[in-house]
Amino acid sequence: MKDSYDVIVVGAGPGGSIAAKTAALKGLDVLLIEKRQEIGDPVRCAEGVDKISLRHHIKPDHRWICADLKGSYIYSPDGTVVEMSAEMSGAEVGYVLERKLFDRALADESAMAGAEVMVKTRATGLIIEDDTVCGVKLMHMGEEYTVRSKIVIGADGIESKVGRWAGIDTSLKPKDMETCVQYLVSGANIDQGYCYFYLGNDVAPGGYVWLFPKGGNLANVGVGLLGSKSGKQRPIDYLNKFIKEKLPDASTIEMVYGGVPVQGPIERTIANGLMLIGDAARQSDPITGGGIINALDAGKIAGKVAADAIRKGDCSTETLQDYEEQWRETIGREISYSLAVKETFVKFTDEELNSLAYSLKDVNFDSMRLRDLLYALFKANKKLLWDLKGLFKDMVKNDFDFKNC
Numbered sequence: 001m002k003d004s005y006d007v008i009v010v011g012a013g014p015g016g017s018i019a020a021k022t023a024a025l026k027g028l029d030v031l032l033i034e035k036r037q038e039i040g041d042p043v044r045c046a047e048g049v050d051k052i053s054l055r056h057h058i059k060p061d062h063r064w065i066c067a068d069l070k071g072s073y074i075y076s077p078d079g080t081v082v083e084m085s086a087e088m089s090g091a092e093v094g095y096v097l098e099r100k101l102f103d104r105a106l107a108d109e110s111a112m113a114g115a116e117v118m119v120k121t122r123a124t125g126l127i128i129e130d131d132t133v134c135g136v137k138l139m140h141m142g143e144e145y146t147v148r149s150k151i152v153i154g155a156d157g158i159e160s161k162v163g164r165w166a167g168i169d170t171s172l173k174p175k176d177m178e179t180c181v182q183y184l185v186s187g188a189n190i191d192q193g194y195c196y197f198y199l200g201n202d203v204a205p206g207g208y209v210w211l212f213p214k215g216g217n218l219a220n221v222g223v224g225l226l227g228s229k230s231g232k233q234r235p236i237d238y239l240n241k242f243i244k245e246k247l248p249d250a251s252t253i254e255m256v257y258g259g260v261p262v263q264g265p266i267e268r269t270i271a272n273g274l275m276l277i278g279d280a281a282r283q284s285d286p287i288t289g290g291g292i293i294n295a296l297d298a299g300k301i302a303g304k305v306a307a308d309a310i311r312k313g314d315c316s317t318e319t320l321q322d323y324e325e326q327w328r329e330t331i332g333r334e335i336s337y338s339l340a341v342k343e344t345f346v347k348f349t350d351e352e353l354n355s356l357a358y359s360l361k362d363v364n365f366d367s368m369r370l371r372d373l374l375y376a377l378f379k380a381n382k383k384l385l386w387d388l389k390g391l392f393k394d395m396v397k398n399d400f401d402f403k404n405c
């Protein structure tokens, strides 16, 4: 470790690794630090990801792909099934990843691009001079260090402190969080080409249960509950009840807890000398909770903007505003659409969800995009069209594609 770098990236999740790789490929001197001793472990993710969006960032590799998906089954509260499949739509679907290996592969790519990667290295504060972030205070193997940089990229996930240290409001209210728990189970006995989603207030108030194939006879089964709907009820009670009813032969071999921010974009993700990306910038999708692709997209934008700013010799908010604008026009717009859809859907009763599912039962979707799912829903449900008509018009105008759905 040196005394100074062009860029220090805090957090070696997907967002941090891509930011570090992008900046290093632009010729910058980059340090990527990760507080854990193993990148990618423990996993706090259901590991589902859209294929096409992923390919913009990394070549798919069978070593970190557990399942190549053909489609999804969505179950309404009364058990009505809506199938969305690649075969019906002619579109590509997604993968279920092995995140432990995927995150390492991304970190490896950043190292190959020239970034210095350090594990067991925790950021403990920022160096701030004249209202400008000039580096990071960190702890490595029990020793404290002060390392300077022209830009810091905060990629430190849901528990992010980097933003707060720089005076950015990243606070999360419990009502705007999906609280999740997930088991990796053996003996799931599911079609390994499909993801399964279960909706309903008895199953997951304001959220859903997911069942994602992990290869062999393994699956990730988890539940996310929306804070504003679940009150004091515990996700684990819902998950145990679901498993008892639907997967009685399954054995748990791993368990994870985690939170997903679903409140939509925060006001500001930059400061002088600093950019926030991924979960640290609350960039996950409010409907699905998916955040891998958004973190990768934001990381790439931040890496490029860092290179431009350093070349110009101006790392102030005026120049970093380019990052703010680029992510808000792309990722940010998708998040806003998802938030509007989510706010309508969480108000639905189980009966309304059943009737929506029934109206879609025999529909052949043109693609796997949320836009086409909504289009089919609107055609069959005039009330929904009324509730969301402004949003839908805007989506069609912008030819929007929801990559996290």
Ligand SMILES: Cc1cc2nc3c(=O)[nH]c(=O)nc-3n(C[C@H](O)[C@H](O)[C@H](O)COP(=O)(O)OP(=O)(O)OC[C@H]3O[C@@H](n4cnc5c(N)ncnc54)[C@H](O)[C@@H]3O)c2cc1C
Binding pocket: 010, 011, 012, 013, 014, 015, 016, 033, 034, 035, 036, 040, 044, 045, 046, 047, 048, 049, 121, 122, 123, 124, 155, 156, 157, 158, 159, 160, 161, 180, 181, 182, 222, 256, 257, 258, 259, 260, 277, 278, 279, 280, 284, 289, 290, 291, 292, 293, 295
């Ligand atoms: C239960 C659950 C299921 C999910 N399922 C999906 C899914 O199926 N698909 C999907 O797309 N998304 C899913 N997500 C969301 C997804 O996991 C995140 O959006 C994604 O990991 C965000 O990437 P990131 O790089 O921003 O942050 P992270 O992956 O969280 O990485 C942040 C890194 O920063 C490190 N760090 C934190 N503080 C410091 C510090 N002070 N110093 C140094 N390092 C630090 C952390 O150890 C971590 O490695 C799920 C989340 C949960 C909780």
